[in-house]
Amino acid sequence: MKIASYQMDLTPGNPIENRRRVQEWVETVCRDGEVDVLVLPEMWTTAYTLPTLREIVKADQGTTEPFLQNLAKTFNVNLVAGSIAVEEEGSIYNRSIIMNREGKIVHTYDKMHLVPMLDEHIYLEGGKSSVRVFELDGKKMGVIICYDLRFPELVRTLALEGAEVVFVVAEWPEARASHWEVLQQARAIEDQVYIVSCNRVGAYNGVQFAGRSMVINPWGDILVKASSTEEETIRVDLDLNEVQRIRKEVPVFSSRVPKLYKLD
Numbered sequence: 001m002k003i004a005s006y007q008m009d010l011t012p013g014n015p016i017e018n019r020r021r022v023q024e025w026v027e028t029v030c031r032d033g034e035v036d037v038l039v040l041p042e043m044w045t046t047a048y049t050l051p052t053l054r055e056i057v058k059a060d061q062g063t064t065e066p067f068l069q070n071l072a073k074t075f076n077v078n079l080v081a082g083s084i085a086v087e088e089e090g091s092i093y094n095r096s097i098i099m100n101r102e103g104k105i106v107h108t109y110d111k112m113h114l115v116p117m118l119d120e121h122i123y124l125e126g127g128k129s130s131v132r133v134f135e136l137d138g139k140k141m142g143v144i145i146c147y148d149l150r151f152p153e154l155v156r157t158l159a160l161e162g163a164e165v166v167f168v169v170a171e172w173p174e175a176r177a178s179h180w181e182v183l184q185q186a187r188a189i190e191d192q193v194y195i196v197s198c199n200r201v202g203a204y205n206g207v208q209f210a211g212r213s214m215v216i217n218p219w220g221d222i223l224v225k226a227s228s229t230e231e232e233t234i235r236v237d238l239d240l241n242e243v244q245r246i247r248k249e250v251p252v253f254s255s256r257v258p259k260l261y262k263l264d
Protein backbone atom coordinates (compact mmCIF):
# COMPACT_ATOMS: atom_id res chain seq x y z
CA MET A 1 0.00 0.00 0.00
CA LYS A 2 1.63 3.16 -1.25
CA ILE A 3 1.14 6.13 1.02
CA ALA A 4 2.10 9.80 0.75
CA SER A 5 1.73 12.09 3.76
CA TYR A 6 1.93 15.87 3.42
CA GLN A 7 3.74 17.57 6.31
CA MET A 8 2.62 21.08 5.42
CA ASP A 9 2.63 24.57 6.82
CA LEU A 10 -0.79 26.22 7.00
CA THR A 11 -2.11 29.68 6.27
CA PRO A 12 -4.23 30.45 9.34
CA GLY A 13 -7.90 31.17 8.69
CA ASN A 14 -7.56 30.91 4.91
CA PRO A 15 -9.21 27.72 3.59
CA ILE A 16 -9.00 28.91 -0.03
CA GLU A 17 -5.22 29.24 0.14
CA ASN A 18 -4.78 25.95 2.02
CA ARG A 19 -6.95 24.12 -0.52
CA ARG A 20 -4.94 25.67 -3.36
CA ARG A 21 -1.73 24.34 -1.78
CA VAL A 22 -3.20 20.89 -1.23
CA GLN A 23 -4.39 20.81 -4.84
CA GLU A 24 -0.88 21.67 -6.02
CA TRP A 25 0.65 19.02 -3.75
CA VAL A 26 -1.75 16.29 -4.89
CA GLU A 27 -1.03 17.10 -8.55
CA THR A 28 2.73 16.85 -7.91
CA VAL A 29 2.66 13.74 -5.75
CA CYS A 30 0.37 11.81 -8.10
CA ARG A 31 2.45 12.82 -11.12
CA ASP A 32 5.68 11.68 -9.39
CA GLY A 33 4.60 8.07 -8.81
CA GLU A 34 1.85 5.63 -7.98
CA VAL A 35 0.02 6.30 -4.73
CA ASP A 36 -2.92 4.59 -3.00
CA VAL A 37 -3.55 6.83 0.00
CA LEU A 38 -2.83 10.52 0.57
CA VAL A 39 -2.69 11.93 4.11
CA LEU A 40 -3.20 15.51 5.33
CA PRO A 41 -2.75 17.07 8.79
CA GLU A 42 -5.27 18.15 11.45
CA MET A 43 -7.43 21.25 10.80
CA TRP A 44 -5.60 21.88 7.56
CA THR A 45 -8.15 24.28 6.04
CA THR A 46 -8.16 26.76 8.94
CA ALA A 47 -5.31 25.91 11.32
CA TYR A 48 -6.02 26.42 15.02
CA THR A 49 -7.72 29.81 14.69
CA LEU A 50 -10.03 28.93 17.56
CA PRO A 51 -11.46 32.36 18.54
CA THR A 52 -12.57 33.09 14.95
CA LEU A 53 -13.20 29.53 13.85
CA ARG A 54 -17.00 29.78 13.94
CA GLU A 55 -17.07 32.70 11.47
CA ILE A 56 -14.52 31.06 9.16
CA VAL A 57 -16.42 27.78 9.18
CA LYS A 58 -19.74 29.54 8.53
CA ALA A 59 -18.32 31.19 5.41
CA ASP A 60 -16.55 28.05 4.19
CA GLN A 61 -18.91 25.22 5.21
CA GLY A 62 -19.61 22.68 2.47
CA THR A 63 -16.72 23.64 0.18
CA THR A 64 -13.99 21.21 1.27
CA GLU A 65 -15.90 17.94 0.69
CA PRO A 66 -16.59 18.59 -3.06
CA PHE A 67 -12.98 19.78 -3.41
CA LEU A 68 -11.76 16.48 -1.97
CA GLN A 69 -14.22 14.50 -4.08
CA ASN A 70 -12.85 16.09 -7.21
CA LEU A 71 -9.26 15.26 -6.17
CA ALA A 72 -10.07 11.65 -5.28
CA LYS A 73 -11.84 11.02 -8.59
CA THR A 74 -9.45 12.97 -10.80
CA PHE A 75 -6.36 11.26 -9.40
CA ASN A 76 -8.02 7.92 -8.56
CA VAL A 77 -6.65 8.06 -5.02
CA ASN A 78 -7.93 7.41 -1.49
CA LEU A 79 -7.80 10.31 0.96
CA VAL A 80 -7.18 10.36 4.69
CA ALA A 81 -8.05 14.02 4.51
CA GLY A 82 -6.67 15.05 7.90
CA SER A 83 -9.39 16.90 9.76
CA ILE A 84 -11.42 20.04 9.20
CA ALA A 85 -13.68 22.13 11.40
CA VAL A 86 -17.38 21.57 10.66
CA GLU A 87 -20.49 23.11 12.19
CA GLU A 88 -23.42 20.91 13.14
CA GLU A 89 -26.47 22.06 15.11
CA GLY A 90 -24.57 25.05 16.45
CA SER A 91 -21.49 23.10 17.58
CA ILE A 92 -18.08 22.99 15.93
CA TYR A 93 -16.44 19.59 15.58
CA ASN A 94 -12.89 18.70 14.59
CA ARG A 95 -13.77 16.06 11.97
CA SER A 96 -11.58 13.65 10.08
CA ILE A 97 -12.82 12.72 6.62
CA ILE A 98 -11.88 9.54 4.81
CA MET A 99 -12.71 9.30 1.14
CA ASN A 100 -12.23 6.47 -1.34
CA ARG A 101 -11.07 6.64 -4.96
CA GLU A 102 -14.66 7.09 -6.14
CA GLY A 103 -14.99 10.23 -4.06
CA LYS A 104 -17.28 8.57 -1.53
CA ILE A 105 -16.90 9.51 2.14
CA VAL A 106 -16.40 6.10 3.74
CA HIS A 107 -15.79 7.31 7.28
CA THR A 108 -15.83 10.38 9.49
CA TYR A 109 -14.51 10.70 13.02
CA ASP A 110 -14.99 13.68 15.34
CA LYS A 111 -12.07 14.19 17.73
CA MET A 112 -13.37 12.99 21.07
CA HIS A 113 -10.66 14.36 23.37
CA LEU A 114 -10.65 18.14 23.65
CA VAL A 115 -7.29 19.63 24.61
CA PRO A 116 -7.36 21.41 27.99
CA MET A 117 -4.01 23.12 27.25
CA LEU A 118 -5.72 24.93 24.33
CA ASP A 119 -9.05 25.60 26.08
CA GLU A 120 -10.65 23.69 23.24
CA HIS A 121 -13.86 23.14 25.22
CA ILE A 122 -14.67 26.86 24.80
CA TYR A 123 -14.67 26.59 21.00
CA LEU A 124 -15.22 22.96 20.07
CA GLU A 125 -17.52 20.10 20.93
CA GLY A 126 -15.98 16.67 21.57
CA GLY A 127 -17.07 13.84 19.28
CA LYS A 128 -19.75 11.56 20.70
CA SER A 129 -18.87 8.34 18.87
CA SER A 130 -16.14 5.81 19.47
CA VAL A 131 -13.42 5.17 16.95
CA ARG A 132 -14.25 2.61 14.24
CA VAL A 133 -12.28 0.94 11.50
CA PHE A 134 -12.85 1.78 7.85
CA GLU A 135 -11.72 0.08 4.67
CA LEU A 136 -9.75 1.47 1.76
CA ASP A 137 -8.94 -0.90 -1.11
CA GLY A 138 -10.20 -3.74 1.10
CA LYS A 139 -7.72 -3.05 3.94
CA LYS A 140 -8.83 -2.20 7.47
CA MET A 141 -7.51 1.02 8.96
CA GLY A 142 -8.28 3.67 11.55
CA VAL A 143 -7.69 7.33 12.24
CA ILE A 144 -7.18 9.34 15.42
CA ILE A 145 -6.53 13.05 15.88
CA CYS A 146 -3.54 14.56 17.72
CA TYR A 147 -4.28 14.61 21.50
CA ASP A 148 -6.09 11.25 21.02
CA LEU A 149 -2.62 9.72 20.77
CA ARG A 150 -2.31 10.04 24.56
CA PHE A 151 -5.22 7.63 25.10
CA PRO A 152 -4.11 4.05 24.37
CA GLU A 153 -7.69 2.79 24.38
CA LEU A 154 -8.34 4.21 20.91
CA VAL A 155 -5.64 2.43 18.95
CA ARG A 156 -6.31 -0.74 20.96
CA THR A 157 -10.00 -0.54 19.98
CA LEU A 158 -9.05 -0.09 16.33
CA ALA A 159 -6.56 -2.97 16.43
CA LEU A 160 -9.13 -5.26 18.04
CA GLU A 161 -11.49 -4.35 15.20
CA GLY A 162 -8.85 -5.44 12.71
CA ALA A 163 -7.03 -2.23 11.78
CA GLU A 164 -3.56 -2.86 10.39
CA VAL A 165 -2.73 0.80 9.78
CA VAL A 166 -3.62 3.71 12.07
CA PHE A 167 -3.28 7.28 10.85
CA VAL A 168 -2.51 10.07 13.31
CA VAL A 169 -3.34 13.51 11.94
CA ALA A 170 -2.03 16.35 14.07
CA GLU A 171 -0.96 19.86 14.91
CA TRP A 172 1.36 18.69 17.67
CA PRO A 173 3.56 21.39 19.25
CA GLU A 174 7.34 21.36 19.46
CA ALA A 175 7.11 21.88 23.24
CA ARG A 176 5.98 18.25 23.64
CA ALA A 177 7.80 16.74 20.67
CA SER A 178 9.36 13.96 22.75
CA HIS A 179 5.87 12.72 23.68
CA TRP A 180 4.83 12.80 20.01
CA GLU A 181 7.66 10.44 19.06
CA VAL A 182 7.52 8.02 21.97
CA LEU A 183 3.73 7.70 22.05
CA GLN A 184 3.58 6.83 18.36
CA GLN A 185 6.19 4.12 18.82
CA ALA A 186 4.37 2.84 21.89
CA ARG A 187 1.06 2.59 20.01
CA ALA A 188 2.77 0.75 17.13
CA ILE A 189 4.49 -1.71 19.48
CA GLU A 190 1.57 -2.38 21.84
CA ASP A 191 -1.03 -2.74 19.06
CA GLN A 192 1.26 -4.19 16.40
CA VAL A 193 0.00 -1.85 13.70
CA TYR A 194 1.59 0.52 11.25
CA ILE A 195 1.38 4.11 12.47
CA VAL A 196 1.36 6.76 9.76
CA SER A 197 1.32 10.32 11.03
CA CYS A 198 0.90 13.70 9.44
CA ASN A 199 1.82 16.72 11.55
CA ARG A 200 2.08 20.33 10.46
CA VAL A 201 5.19 22.52 10.56
CA GLY A 202 5.53 26.26 11.04
CA ALA A 203 4.24 28.44 13.84
CA TYR A 204 1.00 30.14 14.77
CA ASN A 205 0.05 32.35 17.68
CA GLY A 206 3.39 31.79 19.43
CA VAL A 207 3.24 28.00 19.07
CA GLN A 208 5.94 26.21 17.10
CA PHE A 209 4.76 22.91 15.63
CA ALA A 210 6.84 19.75 15.78
CA GLY A 211 6.71 18.29 12.27
CA ARG A 212 8.42 14.87 12.50
CA SER A 213 5.61 13.13 10.64
CA MET A 214 6.43 9.45 10.73
CA VAL A 215 5.84 5.97 9.51
CA ILE A 216 6.42 3.29 12.14
CA ASN A 217 6.18 -0.42 11.47
CA PRO A 218 4.31 -2.89 13.72
CA TRP A 219 7.62 -3.78 15.40
CA GLY A 220 8.00 -0.14 16.48
CA ASP A 221 10.81 0.80 14.12
CA ILE A 222 10.63 4.27 12.66
CA LEU A 223 10.78 3.70 8.89
CA VAL A 224 10.65 7.37 7.94
CA LYS A 225 10.71 10.59 9.94
CA ALA A 226 10.28 14.03 8.40
CA SER A 227 12.18 17.06 9.65
CA SER A 228 10.98 19.20 12.54
CA THR A 229 10.74 22.43 10.55
CA GLU A 230 10.38 21.86 6.80
CA GLU A 231 7.46 21.06 4.59
CA GLU A 232 7.97 17.54 3.33
CA THR A 233 6.28 14.62 1.63
CA ILE A 234 6.72 11.23 3.20
CA ARG A 235 6.36 8.35 0.75
CA VAL A 236 6.27 4.70 1.78
CA ASP A 237 5.12 1.39 0.45
CA LEU A 238 3.71 -0.62 3.37
CA ASP A 239 3.87 -4.41 3.43
CA LEU A 240 0.74 -5.24 5.41
CA ASN A 241 1.80 -8.92 5.73
CA GLU A 242 4.21 -7.65 8.40
CA VAL A 243 1.31 -7.08 10.78
CA GLN A 244 0.31 -10.75 10.95
CA ARG A 245 3.95 -11.88 10.95
CA ILE A 246 4.72 -9.76 14.01
CA ARG A 247 1.48 -10.74 15.74
CA LYS A 248 2.54 -14.39 15.37
CA GLU A 249 6.06 -13.69 16.66
CA VAL A 250 4.85 -11.85 19.78
CA PRO A 251 1.21 -12.94 20.22
CA VAL A 252 0.07 -10.09 22.43
CA PHE A 253 -3.55 -10.32 21.39
CA SER A 254 -3.99 -13.96 22.40
CA SER A 255 -2.24 -13.25 25.74
CA ARG A 256 -4.72 -10.56 26.78
CA VAL A 257 -6.87 -11.16 29.90
CA PRO A 258 -9.49 -8.43 29.51
CA LYS A 259 -11.62 -9.71 32.39
CA LEU A 260 -8.79 -8.72 34.76
CA TYR A 261 -8.44 -5.19 33.35
CA LYS A 262 -10.18 -2.70 35.59
CA LEU A 263 -11.34 -0.21 32.99
CA ASP A 264 -14.47 1.93 33.40
Ligand SMILES: O=C(O)CCC(=O)C(=O)O
Binding pocket: 115, 145, 146, 147, 148, 150, 171, 172, 173, 176, 179
Ligand atom coordinates in the same frame (compact mmCIF):
# COMPACT_ATOMS: atom_id res chain seq x y z
O1 LIG B 1 -1.27 16.37 23.46
C1 LIG B 1 -0.54 17.29 23.10
O2 LIG B 1 0.50 17.56 23.70
C2 LIG B 1 -0.88 18.10 21.89
C3 LIG B 1 -2.32 18.02 21.53
C4 LIG B 1 -2.72 19.02 20.53
O3 LIG B 1 -2.07 20.00 20.31
C5 LIG B 1 -3.94 18.79 19.73
O4 LIG B 1 -4.64 17.79 19.96
O5 LIG B 1 -4.25 19.62 18.86
